[in-house]
Amino acid sequence: MPLWTLRGLAQGIATTRWPDGSGGDDGQQGGYGMPRIGAEQCLDDCRACAEACPTKAIRLDTRGHLAELDYGRCIACQLCVEACPAGTLQSGHEWAFGVRERADLRWSLDTDTPPAQALASRIESSFRGSLHIRHVDAGSCNGCESELQALGNPFYNLHRLGIFFTPSPRAADLLLVTGMVTAAMREPLQATWEAMPEPRRVLACGTCAVCGGVSADTYASGHGLEGVLPVDVWLPGCPPNPAAIIDALLLLLERKPQRIHGGRVHAP
Amino acid sequence: MNGTTEKIDVRPSALAGKVEQLLADGGRMQMAYAWFPQPDRVQVRYLASPGARQPFQLWCCDAVDATLPSLATQAPLLSWYEREIQDLYGLRFDGLPMPHPLVAGGWTEASPLVNAHGMQACLSAPGHVPGIHGSDVQLLSSGPVRAGVVESAQHLFFYVGEAILHYQPRLFFKHRGMERAFEGHDPRSGATLAERVSGIGSVAHALAYCQAVEDAAGCEVPKRAQQLRAVLAELERLYNHLYYFGHLADATTLKVGHAEGVLLAERVKQLNARLTGSRFLRNLVTPGGLRRDIELPRDFLHTMYLLREQTNSYLKQLERTTSYLDRLITTGVLSRQVAFDQGATGPVERASGLDRDLRRDHPYAAYAWHAPDVPLAEEGDAYARAKVRAAELRASFQLLDAFVPTLVDGPIRAECRPAPGVEGLGWAESPRGSLFYAVHVGADGKLARVKIKSPSFSNWRVFPFTVHRTNMMDFAINEASFGLSIAGCDR
Numbered sequence: 101m102p103l104w105t106l107r108g109l110a111q112g113i114a115t116t117r118w119p120d121g122s123g124g125d126d127g128q129q130g131g132y133g134m135p136r137i138g139a140e141q142c143l144d145d146c147r148a149c150a151e152a153c154p155t156k157a158i159r160l161d162t163r164g165h166l167a168e169l170d171y172g173r174c175i176a177c178q179l180c181v182e183a184c185p186a187g188t189l190q191s192g193h194e195w196a197f198g199v200r201e202r203a204d205l206r207w208s209l210d211t212d213t214p215p216a217q218a219l220a221s222r223i224e225s226s227f228r229g230s231l232h233i234r235h236v237d238a239g240s241c242n243g244c245e246s247e248l249q250a251l252g253n254p255f256y257n258l259h260r261l262g263i264f265f266t267p268s269p270r271a272a273d274l275l276l277v278t279g280m281v282t283a284a285m286r287e288p289l290q291a292t293w294e295a296m297p298e299p300r301r302v303l304a305c306g307t308c309a310v311c312g313g314v315s316a317d318t319y320a321s322g323h324g325l326e327g328v329l330p331v332d333v334w335l336p337g338c339p340p341n342p343a344a345i346i347d348a349l350l351l352l353l354e355r356k357p358q359r360i361h362g363g364r365v366h367a368p
Numbered sequence: 369m370n371g372t373t374e375k376i377d378v379r380p381s382a383l384a385g386k387v388e389q390l391l392a393d394g395g396r397m398q399m400a401y402a403w404f405p406q407p408d409r410v411q412v413r414y415l416a417s418p419g420a421r422q423p424f425q426l427w428c429c430d431a432v433d434a435t436l437p438s439l440a441t442q443a444p445l446l447s448w449y450e451r452e453i454q455d456l457y458g459l460r461f462d463g464l465p466m467p468h469p470l471v472a473g474g475w476t477e478a479s480p481l482v483n484a485h486g487m488q489a490c491l492s493a494p495g496h497v498p499g500i501h502g503s504d505v506q507l508l509s510s511g512p513v514r515a516g517v518v519e520s521a522q523h524l525f526f527y528v529g530e531a532i533l534h535y536q537p538r539l540f541f542k543h544r545g546m547e548r549a550f551e552g553h554d555p556r557s558g559a560t561l562a563e564r565v566s567g568i569g570s571v572a573h574a575l576a577y578c579q580a581v582e583d584a585a586g587c588e589v590p591k592r593a594q595q596l597r598a599v600l601a602e603l604e605r606l607y608n609h610l611y612y613f614g615h616l617a618d619a620t621t622l623k624v625g626h627a628e629g630v631l632l633a634e635r636v637k638q639l640n641a642r643l644t645g646s647r648f649l650r651n652l653v654t655p656g657g658l659r660r661d662i663e664l665p666r667d668f669l670h671t672m673y674l675l676r677e678q679t680n681s682y683l684k685q686l687e688r689t690t691s692y693l694d695r696l697i698t699t700g701v702l703s704r705q706v707a708f709d710q711g712a713t714g715p716v717e718r719a720s721g722l723d724r725d726l727r728r729d730h731p732y733a734a735y736a737w738h739a740p741d742v743p744l745a746e747e748g749d750a751y752a753r754a755k756v757r758a759a760e761l762r763a764s765f766q767l768l769d770a771f772v773p774t775l776v777d778g779p780i781r782a783e784c785r786p787a788p789g790v791e792g793l794g795w796a797e798s799p800r801g802s803l804f805y806a807v808h809v810g811a812d813g814k815l816a817r818v819k820i821k822s823p824s825f826s827n828w829r830v831f832p833f834t835v836h837r838t839n840m841m842d843f844a845i846n847e848a849s850f851g852l853s854i855a856g857c858d859r
Contacts, residue, residue, distance in 0.1 A: 104624040107685060114631055127634075130642035132651070154553075154560050177560050178651050182659065191645075236513050237520045239542045242855035243567025243648060248517045249611075250637070253630040267515030284541045285520055288512050314564050318545030339567065341647060 114254040119346065119356070126343040127255055128195065134174050134336075135181050136192030137207060142166050143186050152183035154314055155307070161209070171197055171363055172205035172310045175338035196359050198335040198348030202326070205310070205336060207363025222332070227273070228353045230262040234272035234296065238289045239282035239321065243339035244306040248278070250342045263349055269295040274352065275329070278339075280308040280315065281322035293329055301332040301352060305345060310336045372583070372730075373793045378427045380436050383414075386427065387442045390416050396708065397439070398424070400449035401819035402431075402457040403808055410457060412436055414446075415793075415804065415821075420729035424793065426806075431459050438464035445711025448829050471540045471858075500526045500534055512541045519854035527840060535835040535843075539828060542858035550818035555581045555786050555809055556655050558818070562805070563650045565820055566856030570646075571597075571604040572798030573805075573856075574653035577818075579732055580807040581655040584792030587784040591776050593657030598734035599664075599771050600649045601796065602764045607636035608799035609761045610679065612851045616754060617686065619848040620695040628682055635675065643668075656784030669772055676765040683758045696751035700834035700846030703748055712830040713823045714801020715760060716850055719745045719752035726797040738770045750849035757851070788813045798823055800851060822856030 118124030142165035149166060150158040157173035158180060160166060166188055180189045199205055237245060248265075251258040258264070266272050269292045281289060293300065304325045307313045312323035325331050335348040350356035359365055378386060387397065398415040405411050414427040429436065438461035440447035450461040451470035461467070500507075511522035522538035546565050550558055562577035563570040575597055582589060589597075614629025637647040644652055644662055652658050665671075686692055702712065707720035717724060725742040727735040743759030745752035786792070791808045801823030810816030831850050835843065 103685070104622060104689070108624040108627065111628070127638055128641060129638070130645060131647060132645035152557075154557065175560070175564070176651075178645075178659075179557075179560065234513075235517045237518070237542065239544050240519070240855060241564045241567040242519055242853050243564070243570075245517055245519055246568050246611075246648075250630070250634055252517075253614075253634045254627050255631060255634050265517055269513075279542070280544060282542055282544055284543065285512065288520070288541070292513050314561050315544045315546055315549035318548040320543050320545040321549075338564070338650075339648075341641075 115257040115260065116255055118343070119350065128193075128341050128343050131193065131195065131341060132176055132178055132191055133193045133195035134171050134176055134197060135169075135178070136190045136194065137166070137169065138187055138190045140187040142188050146185065148183040148185060149180035149189055152179040154179065155311070155316075165209070167209050169207040169363060170205060170311075171207065171360070172202060172334060172336050173307065174336055175307050175314060177338070194365055195337060195341055195344045196347040197337060197340070197344065198333050198351045199358055199360050200333060200351070202310075202331070202334050204358070204361055205334060205363060223352070223354050228355055230264075231274055231349065231353060232264050232266040232272050233274045233276050233349075234266055234269045234292060235276045235278070236285075236289050236292050238277050238279040238285040238309070240279035240306065240308055244278035244308075247339045247342050247345060248276070248305070251345060256342050256346065258346070261346065261350070269293075270297065272296050272300070274301045274303055274349075276303045276305050277309045277325055277329070278305050280312045280324055281328055283320050283322070286322065286328070289328070302329050303333045303335060303348060303352060304331045305335050305348070306340055307336045307338045310334050313338070372423050374423050374425045376425055376427050378414075378429045380429055380432055383427070383429060383437055383439060384442065386416075387439050390418065391442065394419055397443040397446055397711075398802070399804055399819075399821040400446055400453065401806060401821075402453045402459060403817040403819070410434065410459060412453065412459070413806065413819075414439075415806075420724070424730070426793065434458065435460045435462055437462050440464055444709045445826070445829065448825065471543055497524060497536065498534060502528070504528045505533065511538075521854050525840070525843075530839040530841060532835055532838055532840060532843070535832050537828060537832065539854060540858045542854055544859060546859040547818050547820055550815045553815050554813070555584070555807065555815055556784060558807075558815060559654050560651075562820075563648070563653075565859060566822060566824075566853055567648055568608055568853060569604070569798045569800065569803070569822070569856055570648045570650045571600045571653060572796040572803050573820075573822075574650075575601060575733065576794045576796040576798075576803045576805040577807070578653055578655045578794065579796070580792040580794030580805040581786055582784055582792070583794055584790040584807055584809055585655070585784045585786035587656055587782055589657050590779045590782055592661075592778045593780045593782075594736075595734040595771055595775050596658055596662060596780070597653060598738075599768060600644070600652065601733065602767050602771070603636065603640055603643075604649055605760065605764045605799045606675075607633045607640070608851075609757050609764070610636060612757055612848075613683070613686065613754070615851075616696075616845070616848045617692065619845045620692045622686075622689065622692055625682075625686060625689070625692070632675070632679060632682065639671065654781070657779070657781035659781070661780045664772060664775070669769065672765060672768055676762075679761055679765070683761070686754075687758075693751065695842075695845050696754055696849065697749060699750040699842045700838065700849060701747070701749045702830065702834045704746075706833050707748065707830065710830045710833060711826045712801075713826040714798070715753055715756045716801065716827050716830065718743065719756045720748035721746045724802075726795050726802050730795060732794075732796065734771055737774075738767060740764075740767055750846055753849045753851075786813075800824055800853060800856075801826060803856075820856075820859055822853075822859070824853045824857040827852055828854075828857050
């Protein structure tokens with residue numbers, strides 16, 4: 101046993117300084133995020149992106165131009181980017197897509213970036229330093245769990261941010277839900293939420309929890325948390341990477357500002 | 369369907385004889401599934417493996433009066449497939465020893481896949497739990513929401529003190545109807561879905577699916593794509609097996625050992641993202657090859673060398689830690705016979721002495737040119753399962769060393785367009801074991817039926833056999849030593 105301790109010490113600190121320290125590595129180098137919308141004009145009657153999208157995240161206008169992109173439905177599969185002949189849709193590396201209002205995930209041609217509103221604080225400042233999470237897998241592919249488990253590895257070391265997973269819903273501040281909410285998981289999910297003391301928050305983690313994802317229309321599947329639980333933060337991604345999950349948790353705790361407004365990056 | 373799979377029509381009355389013959393000749397059943405060749409005709413397909421390097425056989429058997437004889441007493445591993453077909457297709461299997469619902473739960477609407485008859489049976493019959501009584505017997509029901517960040521499933525234990533009398537997992541809370549989700553899609557676009565059946569098996573699922581579509585289309589995948597596919601598949605094995613050791617060290621309360629294992633897994637995931645844009649190596653494999661070429665950086669093999677050194681040092685340290693060994697040796701013994709009969713697969717079966725690996729026995733992608741070393745162990749305990757995985761990690765590094773210098777230049781994608789009405793079978797040896805996809809294309813050229821046989825579906829059936837008559841303290845360690853996933857099993 102002491103050998104392990106020595107071994108651990110000899111390997112030094114593996115934990116990133118991100119997001120607190122300057123120049124810290126978020127660990128997501130090279131990873132694709134949600135597609136970016138460039139300035140290039142769509143070709144008339146093209147429709148290629150909407151036809152390629154497996155989750156129907158893209159709506160076209162009457163000319164067949166990109167009219168709306170719902171990042172809440174996006175699984176970052178890059179199929180629309182590959183299909184787009186005009187370069188309107190481009191590969192992006194933006195993954196910090198946690199938002200408070202579902203509508204903020206919808207990019208639309210007609211609306212410009214809405215002004216960032218000064219949000220009324222929803223969390224008492226004394227609660228911001230620490231958070232206990234009860235996770236419920238409501239029917240995921242295990243990709244989200246794999247990334248949630250990664251939060252505990254020495255690189256991200258979630259505990260340093262005062263955030264912990266807890267076994268008991270009674271001790272939890274946040275219900276973090278992954279998966280599309282299958283028919284069989286709906287009741288256990290509801291029971292877990294009801295067992296939590298107030299104030300209780302809900303984070304929809306991953307595109308399945310936001311909208312149902314790739315298999316939203318089968319006999320056994322649900323359409324995510326909309327209409328099931330009151331959601332405080334929506335985080336699409338397939339799966340959202342560990343840094344994106346941290347970002348969303350800090351957004352919930354009001355320790356980080358929201359980056360996405362009206363489907364557009366609005367860097368503070 | 370090309371020459372690698374033999375299709376044989378079988379009458380219901382001849383099924384039992386065929387199974388007997390197959391087993392006598394050293395073969396093994398692989399899976400069974402139902403589909404509708406015509407709207408009013410249900411057929412059951414049995415996949416049989418006569419042996420290594422021999423073509424798979426698909427036995428096609430039409431149900432008579434929605435009934436077939438059960439084969440579960442001869443080949444017990446078929447019982448879960450038969451129960452699933454009962455739940456989803458409303459067929460009946462005569463003589464099935466435990467005909468209780470397996471997959472069913474909470475569905476509210478009928479559908480063609482779940483016909484009305486099957487639905488009724490499911491909703492009226494709750495999951496079977498044996499009646500175990502005694503003044504000291506306690507029932508512990510844990511889940512489906514369990515401690516930690518884990519997938520949803522329920523464990524039922526009947527126990528006295530520390531001793532477990534009976535254990536039974538209740539799965540399929542996560543049943544999403546994934547097989548159904550494929551239906552109606554263009555076969556060329558299904559890989560995106562396959563990658564999301566089991567996230568930590570994204571490459572294996574995409575690969576098995578695409579190979580099934582390529583089999584249906586008679587498509588020849590360019591060599592470079594075949595080689596890169598195998599590179600991706602081995603990278604997937606690396607991060608899965610490294611995570612496995614972190615998890616196993618955690619179960620045996622080695623905190624530093626846990627941290628080091630999961631950190632190594634994280635390093636591979638970050639490498640995956642740099643190589644392919646995805647930590648899960650998604651969005652690359654597609655019917656016909658790859659969606660885009662990937663350039664391996666010049667220092668790739670050096671990176672692999674450093675990672676291999678770290679991994680070796682880590683594994684050696686684990687193997688020198690007596691507290692870790694104490695918890696694993698003799699824990700959760702799976703005998704060779706039970707492993708064979710109940711359908712164990714992957715590292716789990718190889719740790720019980722069954723020498724099988726699809727990469728070597730039914731080669732695909734670049735494994736046709738570089739067969740892997742297939743490590744074995746005989747003891748069947750948790751330590752054997754860990755030993756096999758450790759040796760597989762080393763074998764994966766060797767494979768990458770062999771693949772990368774021999775990468776050829778050239779195209780990475782061929783045209784792959786299956787004709788209406790064709791079918792295909794694809795497989796891959798995922799980090800957890802054998803994975804099969806059977807794909808049927810309808811008259812409209814869209815997917816009409818996709819069957820997924822995931823390795824965890826097989827291993828979850830086997831797992832309880834190693835729990836009965838053990839004790840509660842060993843349970844978590846034994847479970848970790850199996851390395852099970854639930855999403856792929858539940859689908």
